[in-house]
Amino acid sequence: MSEKTMDPSISRRSFLKQGAASAVTIAATALPTVASAGESQQLATLIDIEKCVGCGACVEACREKNQENYPRVKKPFPKMIPKRAKPEDWSDKQEIIHRLTPYNWLFVQTTRVMVDGRERELNIPRRCMHCINPPCVKLCPWGAARQFPNGISRIDPDICLGGSKCKAVCPWKIPQRQSGVGLYLDIMPSMAGNGVMYKCDRCYDRIEKGGEPACIEACPEGVQTLGPRDEIIKLARERARQINGFVYGDTENGGTNTIYLSPVPFETLNKSMEQGPGRPDFEPKKDAMAHGNNLVTAMAIAPFAGAMAALGKFYMFTKKSDTKEG
Amino acid sequence: MGVKKIVSTVLTFLPGITIAMLAVTGFAQMPIFKRYYIADIPGFGWLAKFYVTHYMHYLLAVVLLAFLGHRSVSWFLGRKRGAGTVWTTKIKRLILAGLVATGMMLVVRNLPGYHFSPGVLVALDLTHLGLTVLLMVTGVVSVVVSRIIPDQNNKSV
Incomplete structure (x- = not known):
């Protein structure tokens, strides 16, 4: 089955059925569904910080578009065992727009910095960075998160158990949890899982139909430019040269599909702006998946090394036997 | 020593x-x-x-794969043939093969630029986990069997 024809979401019932059935059929079905897409196929967004006036039209559009995707919570929450696993509830705080929450996947960070000797207010739209090799997708233990060949990463709310590992491994701690919703309620609500993780899916459904993400469409200032990653990176660096500016996201965490262009160094931005839960930073980020992936060559060589050792031992053994016999 | x-x-x-x-x-x-x-x-x-x-x-997968490479060649050359052929060992070998296969696919999944369809992704994760549990259960059964029938050559792998 080709990557494009797959239904991007799975119902809860089919997930449970799949768990048992797929174990048998995996060997036959797995290989054809593996798709390798180079970075060139990925779509990236350039966010020109200088252009943003902080009107919040993008936030409003995002909330309107995703209203149907926001969690519909069942209360009371299950009693958690052990008590350390506390439910997270944003359902009564849906109006919050100054940080990331399960009900707010995009917000505008505002800060004041010195630009060319005068103080200026800068507004920065923040959401998921959509990494080239997203740890949230790759390290999800249930396969609840996936990456599309166009670089969009998405958490499937029908599969996610809300363990929050995606948030723990995300360099920017983007995904946000809402308890009282999702598959865990049907399995072991007290013992395993704690809700569903939510984050920007860059309007994958709109893009699939040839459209634009709601935030881009609604922006009156043209802050965001969407295009093939190679072109966006080229454009960002060119503009940075023109304005004597700085680029963020091109190399962070091995490269992302959200590229920021700023008139001041990101170090300065990072120091001046408010950070904390739901408010990501602009720190330099090393490639989080690199350590593991660097061992892949060793994995490929290991069986041959073991085989050579056995052959060596066999050779020594036969040589010794020959000497004894001789 | x-x-x-x-x-x-x-x-x-x-x-x-x-x-x-x-x-x-x-x-x-x-x-x-x-x-x-x-x-x-x-x-x-x-x-x-x-x-x-x-x-x-x-890292541990690297060690295991090196060991499996060694064991396979040793078996082929006859040095280990005949050892560990009781039914629990055969099952454990099969499970181990499944774990290696699914593990390798997960390693590929983790490389940049590789995408799996959602069904396969879930299946891979659950199969890898399920086989691990099965290996543990078979390990326990293997120990019990070797206690009941001590003359069996019940090797761990």
Whole structure:
């Protein structure tokens, strides 16, 4: 089955059925569904910080578009065992727009910095960075998160158990949890899982139909430019040269599909702006998946090394036997 | 104890220890060790660090694959043939083969630029986990069988 024809979401019932059935059929079905897409196929967004006036039209559009995707919570929450696993509830705080929450996947960070000797207010739209090799997708233990060949990463709310590992491994701690919703309620609500993780899916459904993400469409200032990653990176660096500016996201965490262009160094931005839960930073980020992936060559060589050792031992053994016999 | 004896002892237990540690670091990929206070036990804090356990899992996989390469050639050359052929061992070998196959596919999945369709992704994760549990159960059964019928040559792998 080709990557494009797959239904991007799975119902809860089919997930449970799949768990048992797929174990048998995996060997036959797995290989054809593996798709390798180079970075060139990925779509990236350039966010020109200088252009943003902080009107919040993008936030409003995002909330309107995703209203149907926001969690519909069942209360009371299950009693958690052990008590350390506390439910997270944003359902009564849906109006919050100054940080990331399960009900707010995009917000505008505002800060004041010195630009060319005068103080200026800068507004920065923040959401998921959509990494080239997203740890949230790759390290999800249930396969609840996936990456599309166009670089969009998405958490499937029908599969996610809300363990929050995606948030723990995300360099920017983007995904946000809402308890009282999702598959865990049907399995072991007290013992395993704690809700569903939510984050920007860059309007994958709109893009699939040839459209634009709601935030881009609604922006009156043209802050965001969407295009093939190679072109966006080229454009960002060119503009940075023109304005004597700085680029963020091109190399962070091995490269992302959200590229920021700023008139001041990101170090300065990072120091001046408010950070904390739901408010990501602009720190330099090393490639989080690199350590593991660097061992892949060793994995490929290991069986041959073991085989050579056995052959060596066999050779020594036969040589010794020959000497004894001789 | 001579160096040769120490090396021999280490090599005897290395596969078993590697597989056990692979199981531990594999389970640590789920957010359970912190939730259930296991990472709070002094010396076990690393179990809650996903990148540490992920890296360890990969390192241990390298050791296991080297061992399997060694064992396969030894078997082929007849040096280990005949050892460990009881039914539990055969099942364990099959499970191990399944774990290696699914593990390799997950390694590929983790490389940049590789995408799996959602059904396969879920299937791979669950199969890898299910086979690990099955291997543990078979291991216990294997020990029980070897106690009941002690003359069986019941090797661990």
